[in-house]
Amino acid sequence: MKKQVFIIDDHELFSRSLEMMINSFDDYTVVFCGQSGKDLIFRLQDSLKPAPDIILLDLNMPVMNGLETMDWISVNRPELNVLVLSMQDNDDLVLKMIRKGVKGYLLKDISPQILLKALDDTLNYGFFHSGKVTQALLNSLHCDKMSTVDLKDKELQFLKLACTEMTYKEIAEVMNLSPKTIDGYRDMLFEKLDVKSRVGLVLYALKHDLCSI
Numbered sequence: 001m002k003k004q005v006f007i008i009d010d011h012e013l014f015s016r017s018l019e020m021m022i023n024s025f026d027d028y029t030v031v032f033c034g035q036s037g038k039d040l041i042f043r044l045q046d047s048l049k050p051a052p053d054i055i056l057l058d059l060n061m062p063v064m065n066g067l068e069t070m071d072w073i074s075v076n077r078p079e080l081n082v083l084v085l086s087m088q089d090n091d092d093l094v095l096k097m098i099r100k101g102v103k104g105y106l107l108k109d110i111s112p113q114i115l116l117k118a119l120d121d122t123l124n125y126g127f128f129h130s131g132k133v134t135q136a137l138l139n140s141l142h143c144d145k146m147s148t149v150d151l152k153d154k155e156l157q158f159l160k161l162a163c164t165e166m167t168y169k170e171i172a173e174v175m176n177l178s179p180k181t182i183d184g185y186r187d188m189l190f191e192k193l194d195v196k197s198r199v200g201l202v203l204y205a206l207k208h209d210l211c212s213i
Contacts, residue, residue: 002029003123004050006043008069009058009085010035014108018056018085025116028054036061037069044077051080054122057102059086059093070100074196081122098203101196104128125165126198149192156210158185162201163211 005028009015012035019030031052034040041064044051059066066084073080084097084105094105103122106115118128151159154175161171172182190196193204205211 003027003053003119004029004031005119006030006032006034006040006052006055008034008037008040008055008061008066010061011058021112021115022119024112025119028119035063037064037066037072040069041072051077053081054119055080055082056085057082059084059088059097067096067100070097070102074101078196083118083122083128095203098197098199099195101200103197103199104130106130121165125167127202129199129202151189151192155185155189155192158182159189159201159205160211162186162189162198163205 005022007015007018007022007030009018015033015035019033022028022030032043034043040055040057043049057066057069064072066086070082073082078101082102084102085108086093086105087108089107097105104118104127106118106128110118114130118130121128157175158171161174166174168182168186169179172179175182186198186201189201193201195201195204202211
């Protein structure tokens with residue numbers, strides 16, 4: 001069965017072109033297009049319709065923009081996979097959206113191949129670490145460090161493995177733990193480090209020299 005994608009973007013011409021592109025991919029299909037965060041929330045609150053596998057979210061939209069939409073998602077539906085697809089090339093904005101829980105940040109001039117990889121990586125690994133995100137992380141290393149948190153040995157081991165392209169299941173096998181236990185480590189670190197996504201874990205690890213790009 002094809003993975004279901006939502007597109008939330010108020011530019012109808014771009015949205016329809018993006019829909020055609022995604023529908024050309026073997027494993028994906030667009031099932032909903034909305035023009036604001038309000039449209040997305042209304043659809044998500046329809047209990048008779050399944051949740052999407054991935055949401056492609058624009059930032060500049062009327063009624064309810066991308067930042068406001070992610071604030072709602074982080075509180076009400078944090079399990080959703082959201083990728084930002086925007087024209088805004090701003091490091092501070094990239095980091096802000098990562099901290100709000102998006103799985104990756106893409107610019108609208110990317111190639112179809114990169115978009116497909118972003119969709120695949122998000123579902124397989126829980127994040128897409130694009131060149132844009134990498135640059136924003138590198139630039140942020142020159143800013144103030146995040147506050148340091150004491151981590152136990154197992155938590156530190158999990159954090160370092162989470163910075164690789166291993167799936168959580170593969171991390172569980174390497175650490176010789178059950179997937180449920182690994183989920184517990186992930187959720188515990190989300191709370192301890194005040195992040196909402198795997199990309200947020202990578203950001204913390206990079207700032208504290210616990211992994212390298």
